[in-house]
Amino acid sequence: MPADQDSRTEEPTPRRRNEARRKGQVARSQDLSAAVMLFAGFMALEFLGPRVWLTMMAVTRSALSIDGNVASRDLMTFSAAMALEVMKVIVPIMLIVAAAGIVILFAQVGWLLTVEPLKPSLSKINPLKGIQRLFSFRSVATALVNMGKLLLVVLVAYLTMSGCATEIIYAFTLGFSDVLKLGASLASKLGVRVSAVLLVMALLDFAYQRYSHQRDLKMTKEEVKDELRSMEGDPVVKRRRREVQFQLAMQRLKKEVPQADVVVTNPTHLAIAIRYEVETMPAPKVVARGADYMALRIRQLAEEHGIPIVERKALARAMYEAVEVGDYIPERFYKAVAEILAYVYELSGRTIGARAAAGLA
Numbered sequence: 001m002p003a004d005q006d007s008r009t010e011e012p013t014p015r016r017r018n019e020a021r022r023k024g025q026v027a028r029s030q031d032l033s034a035a036v037m038l039f040a041g042f043m044a045l046e047f048l049g050p051r052v053w054l055t056m057m058a059v060t061r062s063a064l065s066i067d068g069n070v071a072s073r074d075l076m077t078f079s080a081a082m083a084l085e086v087m088k089v090i091v092p093i094m095l096i097v098a099a100a101g102i103v104i105l106f107a108q109v110g111w112l113l114t115v116e117p118l119k120p121s122l123s124k125i126n127p128l129k130g131i132q133r134l135f136s137f138r139s140v141a142t143a144l145v146n147m148g149k150l151l152l153v154v155l156v157a158y159l160t161m162s163g164c165a166t167e168i169i170y171a172f173t174l175g176f177s178d179v180l181k182l183g184a185s186l187a188s189k190l191g192v193r194v195s196a197v198l199l200v201m202a203l204l205d206f207a208y209q210r211y212s213h214q215r216d217l218k219m220t221k222e223e224v225k226d227e228l229r230s231m232e233g234d235p236v237v238k239r240r241r242r243e244v245q246f247q248l249a250m251q252r253l254k255k256e257v258p259q260a261d262v263v264v265t266n267p268t269h270l271a272i273a274i275r276y277e278v279e280t281m282p283a284p285k286v287v288a289r290g291a292d293y294m295a296l297r298i299r300q301l302a303e304e305h306g307i308p309i310v311e312r313k314a315l316a317r318a319m320y321e322a323v324e325v326g327d328y329i330p331e332r333f334y335k336a337v338a339e340i341l342a343y344v345y346e347l348s349g350r351t352i353g354a355r356a357a358a359g360l361a
Contacts, residue, residue, distance in 0.1 A: 010224050012217035020217055021112065027213035028108045029206035031198070033101055039195040040100035044093045045188055053184065055089045057177075108206065149201055156197050160190045249294065252325075256287040257301040262344045263309045266316035271295035273302070274329070276341060283328040284337050289320055308344045312336070 012020075020026070045052070059082045161168070164186055171179055219227075257263070260273035261284075273288040275281075290298050302309050315336050323329055329337055 007220045008215075008218035010219045010221055012214070012219055013224065013227055015227060016217055016219060024112070025213070026109050026112065027206070027210040028105075029202055029209045032108065032202035032206045033104050035195060035198040035202035036104040037097050037101045039192070039199050041093065041097045042188060042191040042195050044096040046192065048089065048093055049184065049188060052089045052093075053181075055085055059085060145205075149198070152197060152201070153194055156193050157190060160193055161186070164189075249290075250297070253288050253290070253294070253297055253301060256325075257298055257307065258305040260287050260302070260307050262340055263298060263302045263307055264312050264316045264319065264340065265295065265299065265309060266313040267311040269295060270316045270320045271298040271302075272316055272319050272323070273298055273307070274337065274341075276337075281328070283331075283334070284341070285328050286319070286323045286325055289323070289325055291320070308347065310340050310344070312340065315340075 062078075062082065167182060168186075171182055174182065256275075257273050260275045262274050264272045264274065270291055271289065271294070272286055274284050275287045276284040288298055299309060301307075315333070319329065319333060323333075
């Protein structure tokens with residue numbers, strides 16, 4: 001395992017992360033959920049405790065004041081009423097704890113609904129693997145961490161109770177009601193402190209779980225290459241790649257065609273946009289070309305920007321096969337292109353220049 005882990009040097013790809021998430025393999029700390037729910041419960045008792053106390057005292061007094069000769073039907077009605085009063089003060093605390101558990105679980109995992117972890121697997125009941133997990137480094141480390149948590153909780157409890165030792169010693173001088181109040185106060189104080197300590201440790205555990213999950217998802221270089229090869233054959237990826245390439249081509253047409261001097265067509269299936277600046281270019285350059293829909297789009301852009309469109313079937317076909325976008329036209333096309341440019345410049349009142357015309361002729 002260590003050797004295998006050493007070879008996993010590459011960060012996990014989005015596909016690997018999604019696949020692990022689909023299987024329910026996410027970074028989650030059970031201690032964090034328990035600590036947050038415990039802390040939320042004690043904090044709710046801090047604010048709602050007096051109401052709970054008064055309600056329980058009232059229910060107790062009412063129960064003790066019942067006449068032993070009361071009818072069974074009246075007793076059932078009384079019990080239902082008392083249970084309703086108790087539920088009114090207990091249910092809000094339960095809802096707060098449940099809401100805290102849901103919120104912290106969603107904060108860790110997000111929205112995830114999968115049944116993959118519930119599917120039966122022979123590896124889960126393999127006794128050899130079970131023994132390996134039992135005596136693995138991770139199991140030993142977990143046991144040591146849990147012992148540390150227990151010792152820390154005991155220490156917090158000791159410090160809390162020792163700080164209230166005087167009150168506890170003189171509790172025998174108090175009345176029954178005051179003793180109950182003291183006990184509730186000490187229990188609440190102890191619960192808040194212990195749950196706060198557990199919450200801090202749970203946050204550290206969650207950070208470790210995220211680190212461990214990230215480390216387990218790392219890939220070898222060969223795995224990354226295999227995944228890239230498999231994705232290249234994915235129809236969805238291919239379609240998306242074609243869509244991106246088409247969008248980029250359309251953006252390039254919108255930018256380059258308006259700067260062309262002439263568009264040569266065959267006339268409907270092919271279109272080549274040519275630009276020539278005598279001062280800066282050694283020869284005319286193909287700034288855009290396309291077939292079928294691309295050719296139609298080039299002609300539309302040319303018409304929108306007043307670019308002359310010249311039909312030359314043989315020339316358009318030959319240039320489409322021989323010249324890529326951004327290339328200067330080969331020498332064998334100089335004469336034909338010079339004639340077209342001369343014609344276009346004559347229409348527009350521009351001149352091609354004697355030296356440039358001689359070089360293209």
